[in-house]
Amino acid sequence: MLKPVVEKVILGIDPGTNLMGYGVLKVVGTQVSLVATGIIDLRKTGDTYLKLGEIYRRVGRIIDSFLPDELAIEAPFFGANVQSMLKLGRAQGVAIAAAISRDVPISEYAPTKIKMAITGNGSASKEQVADMLRRMLHIPEEEMPKHFDATDALGAAFCHYLQMGRPEVEKGARSWKEYVNKNPDKVRK
Numbered sequence: 170m171l172k173p174v175v176e177k178v179i180l181g182i183d184p185g186t187n188l189m190g191y192g193v194l195k196v197v198g199t200q201v202s203l204v205a206t207g208i209i210d211l212r213k214t215g216d217t218y219l220k221l222g223e224i225y226r227r228v229g230r231i232i233d234s235f236l237p238d239e240l241a242i243e244a245p246f247f248g249a250n251v252q253s254m255l256k257l258g259r260a261q262g263v264a265i266a267a268a269i270s271r272d273v274p275i276s277e278y279a280p281t282k283i284k285m286a287i288t289g290n291g292s293a294s295k296e297q298v299a300d301m302l303r304r305m306l307h308i309p310e311e312e313m314p315k316h317f318d319a320t321d322a323l324g325a326a327f328c329h330y331l332q333m334g335r336p337e338v339e340k341g342a343r344s345w346k347e348y349v350n351k352n353p354d355k356v357r358k
Contacts, residue, residue: 175198183324
């Protein structure tokens with residue numbers, strides 16, 4: 170019996186209050202392809218609250234356009250500037266609210282987890298992440314996004330793709346065999 174081909178659209182978001190990146194991937198079975206990527210440019214909007222409203226509207230339009238099955242969003246990183254972190258958290262929260270309002274399930278990934286999933290190095294540079302995504306998704310160099318916000322969002326979506334269907338290995342399990350032995354109720358035979 171043939172297994173049905175699972176199709177899924179994943180929207181990735183790299184939150185920001187000046188530039189917010191987004192990337193859309195389509196998954197058919199085990200094949201993943203780029204649908205769209207870009208940025209929401211908020212640099213001309215001066216008022217913080219107007220920016221948040223614009224983020225909500227624009228993310229909502231992206232969701233309405235591409236009808237993603239799931240949203241993968243980059244978690245804010247902890248930096249020295251508390252005000253920047255608060256602004257970033259608000260932007261992330263508004264993007265999440267737009268997804269919730271449209272019943273899109275959300276997964277959040279730390280920047281180091283995304284980098285590790287894409288490059289194998291949790292402290293990889295943005296350039297390294299972008300280059301690996303270009304190669305894995307077969308994107309011609311001239312079609313690569315100009316802003317790292319867009320490739321960071323694409324990285325969140327691709328990280329989510331890599332995590333699909335993979336259960337979290339419990340602490341102490343060193344292999345899939347050990348995981349199966351500890352979790353017989355979670356495994357089909």
